[in-house]
Amino acid sequence: MQSTSDERAPLLGETNDLDAIPVAPLIEEIREHLEANLDTALSWQSLIEPNINLALVRPIVLDWRERNNKACVFAFLQVRCHFLEEAAQDIGNIKLHETRAEICQLVASRLLRSFSMRELIDVLTYDFAPTQSDPPRDLTARGGKKVERFNCLELAIEGRAKYFVSNSLVQEVLIVQWHI
Numbered sequence: 001m002q003s004t005s006d007e008r009a010p011l012l013g014e015t016n017d018l019d020a021i022p023v024a025p026l027i028e029e030i031r032e033h034l035e036a037n038l039d040t041a042l043s044w045q046s047l048i049e050p051n052i053n054l055a056l057v058r059p060i061v062l063d064w065r066e067r068n069n070k071a072c073v074f075a076f077l078q079v080r081c082h083f084l085e086e087a088a089q090d091i092g093n094i095k096l097h098e099t100r101a102e103i104c105q106l107v108a109s110r111l112l113r114s115f116s117m118r119e120l121i122d123v124l125t126y127d128f129a130p131t132q133s134d135p136p137r138d139l140t141a142r143g144g145k146k147v148e149r150f151n152c153l154e155l156a157i158e159g160r161a162k163y164f165v166s167n168s169l170v171q172e173v174l175i176v177q178w179h180i
Contacts (some may be wrong), residue, residue, distance in 0.1 A: 009119035017066075018070060018126045022133030026075035031082060033060075033136055034100045041095035057103060061110045070119060073108045074128045076153040077164070084159060105161045112169045119178075123150045124173050 035110045038056070046052055064072045078103045087097035115123055127149035153174070164170060 001096070018122060018128070019132075021069065021071040021128075023075060023128050024079075024131050024133050026069065026071055027078050027082075027130060030075055030079045030104070034079070034083075034103060037063045038100055038103065039096065041101070042099045042102075044102055047099070048108060057106055058111070060103070060107050064111055066105065070115070070123050070126075071128055071132075072150050072159070073111050073123050074126075074150075075150055075153065076104045076108035076111070077159055078150075080108070080161060081155065081159040085151070105110050105140045105159070105164050107154075109164045109167050112167060117172075120169060121173055121176065124170065125177065127151050161166060 042052065047057065064076075083101035083104065086093045087101065090097060098162045112120060112123075128151070129147050129149045131147045150158070153165075153170070155161075156170075
């Protein structure tokens, strides 16, 4: 009996290309962009209104969609967690940090449509390191500790990204994973 190439392929795909993606610069770029370009606190309802969406959210989504980077969803969720931490520490600007965090969640959710189902499984389940591609000298700045790796699903849960987790594409991947 001959086995097909599908039977020999890894269940969750190859991840060598994901290991090579420089995640740390993405996280820094997203954080700096939002800090430089968003200085107004907005409610969730305001963020999903068509005029705000077209002016603020859609350009970010289109820019990142063109890059076709499988780590971008992870980076946006990581930056969301960063802004939530900032909100907890900076009481005076809590609403501003929460707005930035919500934009990260919204963009991450919209970027999911950029990937095929095969790619989406990789994007959501691959364990990225937030410092992936950081120079080795940065390890000493963190006390020589190894940085934990997370996948998008774990990060979304940690960052209380309910809108992201409830996205139909995320739900579909969870169902597929559950039945494997």
